[in-house]
Amino acid sequence: MNFTRDDFPKGFLFGAATSSYQIEGHAQGGAGPTHWDTFAATPGNVVRAENGALACDHYHRYEGDLDLVRDANLDVYRFSTSWARVLPEGRGGPNPEGLDFYDRLVDAMLERGLKPAATLYHWELPSALADLGGWRNRDIAGWFGDFTEVIMRRIGDRIWSAAPINEPWCVSWLSHFLGHHAPGLRDIRGTARAMHHVLLAHGTAIQVMRGLGMGNLGAVCNFEYAQAADDSAESRAAAARYDAYYNRFFLSGIFQGRYPAEALEGLEPHLPSGWQDDFATITAPVDWCGLNYYTRKLIAAGDWPWPALREVEGPLPKTEMGWEVYPDGLAHFLTTTAREFTGALPLYVTENGMAGADRPGQPDQPRIDYINAHVDKVRQVIADGVPVRGYFLWSLMDNYEWALGYEKRFGLVHVDFDSLQRTPKASYDALKLALTRSC
Ligand code: IFM
Numbered sequence: 001m002n003f004t005r006d007d008f009p010k011g012f013l014f015g016a017a018t019s020s021y022q023i024e025g026h027a028q029g030g031a032g033p034t035h036w037d038t039f040a041a042t043p044g045n046v047v048r049a050e051n052g053a054l055a056c057d058h059y060h061r062y063e064g065d066l067d068l069v070r071d072a073n074l075d076v077y078r079f080s081t082s083w084a085r086v087l088p089e090g091r092g093g094p095n096p097e098g099l100d101f102y103d104r105l106v107d108a109m110l111e112r113g114l115k116p117a118a119t120l121y122h123w124e125l126p127s128a129l130a131d132l133g134g135w136r137n138r139d140i141a142g143w144f145g146d147f148t149e150v151i152m153r154r155i156g157d158r159i160w161s162a163a164p165i166n167e168p169w170c171v172s173w174l175s176h177f178l179g180h181h182a183p184g185l186r187d188i189r190g191t192a193r194a195m196h197h198v199l200l201a202h203g204t205a206i207q208v209m210r211g212l213g214m215g216n217l218g219a220v221c222n223f224e225y226a227q228a229a230d231d232s233a234e235s236r237a238a239a240a241r242y243d244a245y246y247n248r249f250f251l252s253g254i255f256q257g258r259y260p261a262e263a264l265e266g267l268e269p270h271l272p273s274g275w276q277d278d279f280a281t282i283t284a285p286v287d288w289c290g291l292n293y294y295t296r297k298l299i300a301a302g303d304w305p306w307p308a309l310r311e312v313e314g315p316l317p318k319t320e321m322g323w324e325v326y327p328d329g330l331a332h333f334l335t336t337t338a339r340e341f342t343g344a345l346p347l348y349v350t351e352n353g354m355a356g357a358d359r360p361g362q363p364d365q366p367r368i369d370y371i372n373a374h375v376d377k378v379r380q381v382i383a384d385g386v387p388v389r390g391y392f393l394w395s396l397m398d399n400y401e402w403a404l405g406y407e408k409r410f411g412l413v414h415v416d417f418d419s420l421q422r423t424p425k426a427s428y429d430a431l432k433l434a435l436t437r438s439c
Contacts, residue, residue, distance in 0.1 A: 001433070002376070003372065003434055004436075005435055006438070008379065008382070011389070012382075012389060012390060013075040013076050013115070014392070015074050015075060015077060015390060015392035016072070016076075016395065017077075017392045018077075018078070018079055018395055018397070019079070019080040019119070019122035020081060020082035020085065020124065021034070021036055022056075022400040023056040023397065023399045024056075024058045024082065025057045026051075026084075027053040029095075029097045030085070031088060032095070032126050032128070033127040034127055034182075035127055035134065036182045037052075037053075038130075038182070040182075046405055047404050048405050050400065056399055056415050063108055065396065065397065066105075066109060066114065068422065071432065072428055072435065073432050074431075075114070076115045076117050076160070077115070078117040078350060079105065079116070079119070080121070080122035080166065081120055082098070083120075085098035086098045086150060088126065089128045091143055094150055103154055106155045106159065116158065116159050116161075117161045117350075118159050119163050119166045120147070120148055120152075122166040125182070130183055134194075135171060135176070135193070135194035136190045141197060141201040141281075144205055145207070148204075148208045149208050149212070152209055152212050152214060156212050159214065160216060161218060161287075161288070162217055163350075164202045164206060164219070167221065168250045169245075169250065170222060171194065172191055172195040172198050175194070176190045176194045188270055188305075192267040192268075193270065195245075195249060195250075195267065197272075199253045199282045200281055202219060203278075203281035206284040215287065218289055218290055218348070219250075219290065220289075220292060220351075222292040222293070223292065223333045224242075224246055225296035225326060226296070227297070227298050229298040230300065235301055239309075241308070241309060244261075244263040245260075245262075245267070245307065251337065251340075252341070253279070254283060255289075258279070266306030287346070288345055288347065289348075291330075291333055291334065291347060291348070291349055292350055292352070292394070293351070294351075294354070295323035295324050296316075296326040296329045297311050298311065298313070319370070320354075321404075325370060327373040330374050331377040334347055334349070334381045338386045344387055346387055346388075347386065347387055348388070349388065349391045352371075352393065353370070353371070353410050353412075354410065355401065355408040355410050357409075367412075367425070367427040368426065374391075378391050393412060395410045396412060397414075398410065398411035398417075399415070411425065412428040
């Protein structure tokens with residue numbers, strides 16, 4: 001790597017992130033069915049119809065996995081709790097094995113000197129709640145609040161930080177408008193409602209955790225730099241619409257108590273009645289904001305209903321996901337988030353990384369270059385006064401990349417999905433060296 005810890009302010013934190021369904025092995029330990037299990041079982045949704053039933057078997061191998069986090073000299077482990085593992089029916093009686101698992105997991109982090117950064121929901125909605133309309137049903141805010149209370153009563157006393165929902169855009173737009181993720185809907189009304197309810201659930205969970213006496217609570221959103229594909233007024237307006245419903249909708253809701261006008265143009269007719277009244281909950285104060293960033297998109301106008309836009313292939317080098325490598329976008333979002341939304345609140349890069357065609361023994365230089373380029377932007381914006389306090393890699397190890405199954409490898413650690421053997425990649429070794437503590 002071209003950086004060391006010493007290039008960052010004292011106390012700056014480096015971490016690695018994962019999520020429950022992507023690594024744990026959902027078939028184990030009494031977890032209930034989720035909408036990802038059935039989405040994956042529906043032909044055409046997921047590459048080779050792969051699911052998270054076994055994944056990395058982290059459920060049994062978490063001790064070794066946390067050794068890897070510690071041995072990379074990382075400070076923070078960002079993980080998520082599976083709603084259906086804790087409450088197999090989404091509501092009602094908890095699964096004692098599930099609660100015990102997260103209890104052991106958090107203790108295992110602390111034993112290794114790692115800070116546990118919890119995300120309550122990273123996408124595997126219990127099927128029983130999906131049956132009731134899932135994120136389209138306003139009641140989900142209350143169900144989510146109850147889940148928050150159950151899991152955090154058990155582990156909240158040892159958590160370093162907590163965020164309710166990973167990437168609200170993915171939970172709503174990607175899953176209800178584009179249909180790429182569970183529940184695979186393509187419906188503007190369902191999308192608008194999911195976008196609003198996900199924020200209502202966020203605020204509700206923040207209030208529940210405050211009530212439990214927890215601190216260091218935040219929100220984690222994902223961002224894609226939206227660039228007009230050409231100089232036309234139409235393309236510029238299309239890129240502004242993309243930016244509004246992707247990048248600004250959720251930040252505006254949480255930090256300003258309103259939604260951007262360009263997003264309301266298409267969404268307002270479909271929002272639930274009385275939606276403005278929910279901002280009192282949605283704006284529940286948070287202590288930090290997390291940004292997940294990977295790429296940019298070139299956007300042009302499209303001749304069809306709102307948002308009337310299309311993506312255009314860009315010229316920059318791409319990762320295995322087909323995503324352009326565009327580190328300037330990370331600097332842009334860190335800077336504008338602080339300037340327009342969060343002020344002096346600490347910011348964290350809660351996810352950044354790339355999928356490569358990597359195999360053990362093969363060069364891992366593209367990932368090293370990707371990390372270097374993005375960390376460099378973090379360093380630059382800190383020098384400009386943006387209060388970035390940490391940088392977390394996606395991901396600790398290769399895992400279930402949702403609709404793309406096990407094909408796309410984001411890990412610092414290679415996983416052989418037959419033997420489940422873990423093998424650190426060159427990027428892992430380089431990071432470990434870069435993060436060596438001087439004393
Ligand atoms: O794997 C995902 C993760 O679940 C959420 N953020 C983006 C990652 C890469 O696509």
